[in-house]
Ligand SMILES: Nc1ncnc2c1ncn2[C@@H]1O[C@H](COP(=O)(O)OP(=O)(O)OP(=O)(O)O)[C@@H](O)[C@H]1O
């Protein structure tokens with residue numbers, strides 16, 4: 804496997820520090836800007852900071868990207884609340900899409916790692932940052948992300964997704 808699109812989000816504690824920790828641990832080849840986003844799926848929680856990371860490593864399988872994503876969440880003290888599926892968290896790292904070394908999308912309905920991510924096509928907080936770094940990208944099975952940004956479920960949320968140019972995940976060393 805080579806290239807994966809990862810979504811990072813945080814709405815507890817020092818949100819920017821949690822996202823920066825993910826960048827340090829995952830060493831992405833591309834990093835989007837940071838966006839302030841309203842909570843999706845469970846409204847009674849603080850707003851999130853979200854971004855998208857592109858990671859690229861020929862030695863890493865899709866499953867290993869998930870393991871690395873979950874290691875980042877654990878390192879930042881994420882605690883899962885079984886009562887709140889989409890509840891608040893210090894750090895969320897989701898594997899959105901993976902392509903193998905020939906550019907073929909990985910498609911899998913395994914509940915442990917479903918690819919592409921089953922809710923990515925509905926999430927403005929994923930699609931807008933992704934579009935900023937890869938405007939021609941496609942979400943396997945759903946088509947160009949530019950077109951997904953025009954679908955009713957996503958456009959309804961776009962107005963609330965605000966760029967935060969005052970916050971950056973790049974050039975931290
Ligand atoms: N593409 C994926 N990326 C991340 N986790 C996934 C993926 N597909 C399946 N999972 C599984 O989903 C489980 C729950 O993950 P998590 O608690 O991070 O979900 P969530 O972030 O609350 O919600 P969502 O999956 O809608 O973003 C994980 O244990 C993981 O094995």
Ligand SMILES: Nc1nc2c(c(=O)[nH]1)N=C(CO)CN2
Pocket residue numbers: 811812813840841842843844845851853888889890895897928
């Ligand atoms: N705005 C926003 N909302 C969410 C997020 C997130 O990263 N950003 N993550 C969730 C669980 O995956 C649930 N809801």
